[in-house]
Amino acid sequence: MFKIKTYNTISIKGLSRFGRDKYEVASDIGSPDAYILRSHKLQGEALPASVKAVARAGAGTNNVPVAEYTKLGVVVFNSPGANxxxxxxxxxxxxxxxxxxxLPGMAYVNGLTHMTDAEEMSKLLEKEKSNFAGFELQGKTLGIVGLGAIGSMIADAALALGMNVVGFDPALSVEAAWRLPNQVSKMENLQSLLARADYVTLHVPAIDATKHMINADxxxxxxxxxxLLNFAREAIVDAHAVVESLDAGHLGKYICDFPEPILLNRPDVYAMPHIGASTEEAEENCAIMAADQLMDYLENGNIKNSVNFPAVALDRGASTGARITFSNENVSGVLGHVLSVLADNKVNVIDMVNKSRGDVAYNIIDVQQAPAAAVVEAIAKVQHVIAVRVI
Known part of the structure; x- marks a missing residue:
């Protein structure tokens, strides 16, 4: 029986994926095998030794101490594309x-509470409507910074609206490139995109490399x-630099999902209350994806959509044996030592896969019979092995 500890309110459609015959799910549970959460901050909280994985029902994982968990062999999942x-x-x-x-037009209309004559109001609005004129999106250029799941969908929608679309993503994956409409002009750098776009929307993760990527320069x-539109992460934009640019009459508007005190009550700032993924459908999709990824990892050792471990999957097929998984520091010789331990103890290997990502590696080894506890202990003692598990 696996134990899943929940934080926040997780969609019941996600939690119902955990079959009651294999899983116990609760917000207050001892010795959990995994966490599933949304925005709850785990920094500074003691992590039970029993925890093997954390699944974030959403894309961002800045509320999870990923580097710390990686050193402990804890796999951190997110739900890219679900929202x-x-x-x-x-x-x-x-x-x-x-x-x-x-918005200013609606505010003006709602301020006409002193008027009681509909015909008089209609005449006034006809006279004043020019104060709220704007521009059409058709023919304008949209610059998309970050061409992943969200960026590519926005590109599709913008093209359908008749906009020109330019994009920049230094870390564009092959999968994302296939998904991207071929009408999108790819820019060589951020500056080239910014110089061409009438609208700029940001869709990159909050990491050291992207902190204040939109700044005074x-x-x-x-x-x-x-x-400028920011529905990605607060840290990507220097709000003080934005205000200075708005005050100087250079930047036209700043529209974001991350209000800060300095941005409030400005007619050129539209700040929304963190509602980017706040739809019933998005919460359900994220919870379902997070739950499915946790189950596949706990039951089979497979990893998909992890932010700190490589993507690894091995089909169990008709195998009736056991599966050993272990993570290790990404240095040479570790896998060889583990295989030697198995060979010395006459544990027959049926199939295996090994992948690495940065400083960490992950391995799945299918064996003919479950190894004895002493064998598992010997694997755990191999230098540079972080965590080992038998499924």
Whole structure:
């Protein structure tokens, strides 16, 4: 019986994936095998030695101490693409709001409470409507920074609206490249994209390399009057630099999902309350993906959509034997030593796979019979082995 500890409110459609015959799921549970969570911050919390994996029902994992967990052999999963459509729709909403006088126009109308004559109000609005005129998106250029699941969906939608689309992603994967519409012009660097775009939308993770990637210097490269949209992560944009650019009349509008005190009550800032993935469908999709990935890892040792371990999968087929999985520091000779331990103890290997990612490696070894506890202990004692498990 596997034990899953939940944080936050996880969609019941996700939690129902855990069959009651194999899983115990609760928010208050002892010695959990895994966590599933949304935005709860795990930094500073003691991690039970029983925890083998953490699944984030969402894309970002900045609420998880990933580097610390990696050293302990704990696999951290996320749910990339599960909330992509929700974010895409909100980005489109942001572009539309930023192109027309929709919000100020509505605020003006709602301020006419002193008027009682509908005909008089109609005449006034006809006279004043020019104050809320804007621009159409058709024919404008959208720059997308980050061409993953969300970025590629936004590219599709923008092209359907008649926009020109340019993109930049220094870490574009082969899978993402296949998904990207061929009408998207790929820029060689961020500056080239910023200089061409009327609208710029950001879809990169919050890592050291992207911290304040939009700053005083990069804002100067953007076209005068352009609109910046940030529905990715707060840390990507230097809010103080944005305010300075807005005050100088260079940046036209800033539309984001990350309010900060300095951004409040400005007519040129539309700040939303962290609602990018706040749809019923997105929460369900993220929870389902997170649960499925946890189950496959706990039951089979397979890894998909991990932010700290390599993608590894080995079909168990009709094998009736056992499966050994272990993680190790990515140095030469570790796998050979483990195989020697198995050979010395006459444990027959049927199939295996080994993958590495950065400083860590992960291995799945199918064997004919379950190894004795002493064999597992010997594997755990091999130099550079981090964690070992028998399934």
């Amino acid at each position: 992509a459509n929700a974010v895409k729709e909100l980005v489109l909403t942001g572009m539309l709001l930023g192109s027309r006088g929709i 990069t804002l100067k490269v953007m076209k005068k009057g352009s609109v």
